[in-house]
Amino acid sequence: MKIRQLLFVAASAFASCLGGVAVAQEMQGPYIQIAEIEIDPAQVEEYKAAVREHIETAIQIEPGVLVLYSVSEKDNPTHIRVFEIYASTEAYRAHLEGPHFKKYKAATEKMIKSLKLVQTTPVILGDKAR
Numbered sequence: 001m002k003i004r005q006l007l008f009v010a011a012s013a014f015a016s017c018l019g020g021v022a023v024a025q026e027m028q029g030p031y032i033q034i035a036e037i038e039i040d041p042a043q044v045e046e047y048k049a050a051v052r053e054h055i056e057t058a059i060q061i062e063p064g065v066l067v068l069y070s071v072s073e074k075d076n077p078t079h080i081r082v083f084e085i086y087a088s089t090e091a092y093r094a095h096l097e098g099p100h101f102k103k104y105k106a107a108t109e110k111m112i113k114s115l116k117l118v119q120t121t122p123v124i125l126g127d128k129a130r
Contacts, residue, residue, distance in 0.1 A: 029122075030066065031092040035082040036116040043111040044077055050111075051082070054104035062098065064091025078113075085125070 039047045048070075055068040067085035072078075086092040095101055 028088065031084075031086040031089045032120045032122055033084050033092075034118045034120060035080075035084065036114075036118060037080040037082065037112055038114040039078045039080060040111050040113055041078050044072075047080070047108055047111045050104055050107045051080070054100055057100040058095060058098070061100075062091070062095055064088065065095055 051070050055070060058065045058068055064087040066087055067083065069083040070080060071083075072080050084092075086095060
């Protein structure tokens with residue numbers, strides 16, 4: 001009985017260590033997600049102005065914000081996608097606490113009909129230097 005308990009404790013400790021490594025690795029790399037947003041048709045232009053101001057500010061003042069692209073579907077401009085890349089999970093969390101993000105959220109709250117955040121894992125990220 002004691003050997004069985006000892007094996008259980010050892011296996012649990014080993015699994016915890018592996019889980020800790022996975023969490024640490026996840027936090028070290030970039031944090032990438034896609035926001036799928038549906039906007040009230042009557043407020044699309046106002047939304048575009050608010051997201052433009054928000055993205056321009058975030059890119060300028062937040063070193064952890066690497067990429068923010070906002071695009072709309074060609075045949076359905078009320079469907080917006082925002083492709084987001086942050087240096088780390090911590091950079092993403094800091095972004096959410098920034099005054100310009102809070103301003104954007106308050107300004108667009110009634111414009112947004114639905115929001116889905118899709119967390120992603122990079123396969124390959126390519127970019128040309130500007």
